[in-house]
Amino acid sequence: KAGVTQTPRYLIKTRGQQVTLSCSPISGHRSVSWYQQTPGQGLQFLFEYFSETQRNKGNFPGRFSGRQFSNSRSEMNVSTLELGDSALYLCASSAPGLAVGDTQYFGPGTRLTVL
Amino acid sequence: KNEVEQSPQNLTAQEGEFITINCSYSVGISALHWLQQHPGGGIVSLFMLSSGKKKHGRLIATINIQEKHSSLHITASHPRDSAVYICAAYSNTGNQFYFGTGTSLTVIP
DSSP states (O other), X not given: OOOOEEEOSEEEEOTXXXXXXXXXXXXXXXXXXXXXXXXXXXXXXXXXXXXXXXXXXXXXXXXXEEEEOTTSOEEEEEOSOOGGGOEEEEEEEESSXXXXXXXXXXXXXXXXXXX | OOSEEEEOSEEEEETTOOEEEEEEEOSOEEEEEEEEEOTXXXXXXEEEESSEEEEETTEXXXXXXXXXXXXXXXXXXXXXXOEEEEEEEEETTTOSEEEOOOEEEEEEO
């Protein structure tokens, strides 16, 4: 089975721009979660989608949003980028995603740099 | 205030040593996870625990629900164990993961 894939792997943007990141979960996984990892804050939970619905949300401003498609692929969007948004963005899927807190299978991440 | 605290932050060991990483949490949880992150960013889930103890090869994870404490042990450590180990608690009230800041382990041959 193919693992979780994320595109793009690297991205450079400037302040004020917006960005969309994509995540394809493992086949059959219906839950997709997004995380932000920075040297200062470590890993932080952004949100989780299950069957096209946002099931849980972390403490991030509304500039961070996401969605999930019927094939379970997910996108996250960050609008009006700030320097502090520079981070590694990780996506994880879980099988089958019916229970919250299941084992997470992580993608390689998208490293976003905001200049 | 951090919901999950890990110790130590950094750990250097000689090959073959027994290693313990500790995790304490303050939230009510439904599961406690141990993750391994290698340089370059890739994260692998090692264990998911809700009670007791689990073993996988040279890795052992334990949890004490009453004391809100978990430990990850590595027996006969090897240089390939060098990585950052992260404790993650799944809160049953917040319905989200809270992460420790990680323990950076270096095993010297």
